[in-house]
Amino acid sequence: MAIKLKDVARQSGYSITTVSRALAGYSDVNEQTRRHIIEVASSLGYQPNLPARQLRIRRTNSLGLVIPARDHSYSNEFFSQLLMGIGDAAAQSGYDLLISAQAPGEAEMACYRRMVGGNLVDGVILVRTRRHDERIAYLSQQQIPFMVFGRAAPGEPCNFSFIDIDSQAAIRALVDHFTGLGHRRIGLILPPEEMAFTPYRLAGYQEGLENAGLPYDPARVVTGDLLRSGGEQGARILLDRDPKITAIIACNDLMALGAMRAIESLNLQVGRDIAVAGYDDIPAAEYAYPSLTTIHQPIYEIGQRLVTLLLDQIEGRNSAHSAVFLPYTLVVRASSGAPRQEGGAQPESS
């Protein structure tokens, strides 16, 4: 049997109450007494039973996080980096992480209900907002503190605290970059429809084209599944529709790698024949194909800030909704060369 408060009480000659207060650091305990009690407790190797405490005080000192199960994982690298930021910040403030891997769907919602309704966590971090996000609706309704990475889709109410990157500006910057180099036929591989950030990225693409006086052609835009395979298929479709495309922007790095594979399999050379750009997902940029232009997001830092802001809510330091936007970085590598063919002057026809 484990040592409990009662044992420390008996051994030290004080009551359970006094022992509890002494150990909790309350001020109304004689210093003498406290020292003695602490002494006894540590000599007995006392460890408080945490579920009992949690039941009593309705706090757990843990944060909930539901990550996508592998089969549906859009990008491991992204989540691991985020997780490290969240984990480090949480641990530094004395919080544990309660994690469950679930694919979107009913089991995922049940997981949130269990964590939140079951009093397992003091707050929740939610990643990758979806359109009409059921999870956010649930958390708001439960009035539990939570922080979100990613604002709501355009037109939807965004009455919750979040951190986001201006992905619209980021994609626009990529397009500007390419048009600046003379590219005029630029393809885009979008994330799935249901992701809240997808419309922002499309908007950024359109703005970039407009900046350069280029027309928007829906045939240059496809949707991928955020996996390598999605990028590969997407690039195939784009090049099939228009073999004269000179640059492809994928909305995450994994799809960009897939696009590169497709390009190579067509016996074209990435960076010479066709430029490719990605977006964040592989923060360890050093490992990535050096010919990939990409948008870098400070994912680790985002994880840390999510925790900081969440703890502000939990510990009552700030009740207002916060909307934080972090800066991105355009990382240009070898692949963003000028387009290969007939100059860039003449307007294109569809």
Place this chain on the structure above:
Amino acid sequence: MAIKLKDVARQSGYSITTVSRALAGYSDVNEQTRRHIIEVASSLGYQPNLPARQLRIRRTNSLGLVIPARDHSYSNEFFSQLLMGIGDAAAQSGYDLLISAQAPGEAEMACYRRMVGGNLVDGVILVRTRRHDERIAYLSQQQIPFMVFGRAAPGEPCNFSFIDIDSQAAIRALVDHFTGLGHRRIGLILPPEEMAFTPYRLAGYQEGLENAGLPYDPARVVTGDLLRSGGEQGARILLDRDPKITAIIACNDLMALGAMRAIESLNLQVGRDIAVAGYDDIPAAEYAYPSLTTIHQPIYEIGQRLVTLLLDQIEGRNSAHSAVFLPYTLVVRASSGAPRQEGGAQPESS
């Protein structure tokens, strides 16, 4: 106030006891009654208070995992891959993960004591065994189910359940590979002393040399910190001691990348002037420098199996200690070419 058993009882007209049993799926409840109770419970949105249940039944349905804090993180990629395997397998069996990020040291031990002694977890997964591992000693003594990735150091008792890779054979295979290509001056960058697997890797290196009839020269061996910087420094030292080295084996991929950087900074070419090999840490091999020869471990699968075996212990399916060895794969890429210089026939002198 959240709905509790009492509310469901009142609303359904049955006692708390019966409601509890009906919901728990006990057989001694009238089917009629059960249906009615379940109906009422779900209409009220009942969610059991988990800390209360945990207190009562002394089970939490979660598994503990302490990961290294970033500053001390040897390799994020490695841990994220492992985490995904662990997370998926745990979720599939209805377990959550309780995670804390801690650097080795006193706070780390306190974390284990809190999780285990505080009744927060039903079992623990421990990664990267150390020499005289205090964590393992603690867990054994507490008699809590736990699984370890990595056996004990040679000569130390290994009376706990673990999964491991035969890293001795793996390093030997790398050396065999290089000597087979004609390399005769092969450097080795070892992991830190305190890691339990370090001696196995050194032994594999020595065996490989012996296989080829080459002498073992301690000057060809250095220790790194498992980070990129450690590999860079290590390679510098090795090349400083003997500029004629034609191959370097780093004991993880990150150090291998560091070694490559050092080589390039000396205006040598990896794969032509000097061959480089790594070991596991970056499972997403596709992203890695294509000129890296490496040993691949099935890290995701190891994570899954760790959970499977841990649950066997927790749920009483198997009480015996298990020692599982999983196979590695030698992945040969561009860099393992033949040595650059004066042929491979003459024996080397130190």
Place this chain on the structure above:
DNA sequence: GTGAAAGCGCTAACAC
């Protein structure tokens, strides 16, 4: 097949 009651280990009124 169902209910009354005890108790898991802790914290927090409240009394002294």
Place this chain on the structure above:
DNA sequence: GTGTTAGCGCTTTCAC
């Protein structure tokens, strides 16, 4: 400063 006591919400004898 310290002790008595109630009770957090659940499961589980035990009685009927």
